[in-house]
Amino acid sequence: MGTGARGRWSWCGVALLASLALSLPAAAAVVEGLSLAALGARASLVVRGRVESSVGAWDQGSRRIQTRTRVQVLEVLGGPASSGGARTDGSIVAVGGVLEVVAPGGVVGNLGQKVPGSPRFVPGEEVLLFLERVASGYTPLGLSLGKFTVRPAGRGGQVAVRELDGLVFQLPDGEIVPPGSPLAPAAEVPLPLPDDLLDAHGR
């Protein structure tokens, strides 16, 4: 392929990339705009883990699709298990065990239920989860606000990143801000988590 042809294809690629950028989804569940410290204080369980599977299914007896995600626990950072306690259902959240996390929305066959702001899980993904108890298990606190993806950072370190698209945040005075606002919760948190956050859970 000649230089001129490559140039034309490059422009075509630029146009396509621009169109894809314009098509990125966003949307709208309103959640409390909790800081990381407040999130830690409100969470009933904080774990680091690896996603084994994530499947959409009808919630029994309801009209709702939920995404049920199995997470292998790599580290318990906060919650009853971190101090040797038990979950309310009697089981222990322990390193090496598997935790099921439910999130609203998902896909069953060709039918989807979109709940803006609900987190997505990818098998193999390493996650940091701030969870709360709900009727059928645990759910991320504040939808995507409570779900981070753990990624490598410079010099062998790690960083936790969360996808906040799909949420808006209500502040204590009633103001509502979108992700990216200086007043909104940060999308990226350096790891390890601050000690004072973990101390809130008795570690």
Add this chain to the structure above:
Amino acid sequence: MAAELSGLTWPRLRRWSPPLPLGLGLAVGLCLTLAALPAGAYRRSATELADIPLWWAETTFSYALDRVGSHDLDDGTDLAAVRLSFATWGEVTCDGEPYRMQIVDGGVVADREAGFDLESDNENLVIFLATSEEWRARDYSSIAIAMTTITHDTTNGRIYDADIEFNDGGFQFAVLPERSPALPRPVGSAQDIQNAATHEIGHVLGLDHSASADATMYSQATAGEVLKRTLADDDREGLCAVQPPESFQPTEGDSGGCSLVASAPGGLRWWAARLLFFRR
């Protein structure tokens, strides 16, 4: 007028055949330009994975309100506020033509279950869940204030049902008074029902957040805000792109030739025609 335009442009275009890459780039560029020209601020809602724009096939959108309403208000102003929100979207016209959907008040119902029933008719519900227990029973996070569930076909984006739920047990909702910018900001975090509902209904109708700060579909709101009760031009243009008037009705699966652009399948054609024939 259309014939005159055709006569001016077609002969030259038909004689020139651009090379494939350039032609493809031009086509994509034209699509992008057309998509950006209407306002460039509104965005369409899309499926989670394939990013296919969501759309309603029905020409009548019937909504039903939770009979109980908000426990913060027992004088009926809560449901009246939601009705006003739907009416605001229902009054939109696209260059004088009604858009391709009629919004109908389906009354109040006892049904308080959001989602989709595979075996019976479904209502597009607005529900105030009065207690934290009700909210938690649905496995919802306690710090979520309002959520929208849109049931759709993942293969083509067609919406079957859409419900809005407010966490009325965990948070305070109100019908706030109109206020001028000169008045001080109200104290407290109560959300104006009409302000919030008008915004959420925009999502139900297929709109995503807008980049325009004046728009109802803008993602930011100040404390005690009531500005989103009324629509901005950007909101109207967005709705006209999602639900173009009958005269420009898209066929199912029609992406207007620009399937990569989420901001206007079908609507693109309407905007293109509008640019050619209506704009000065």
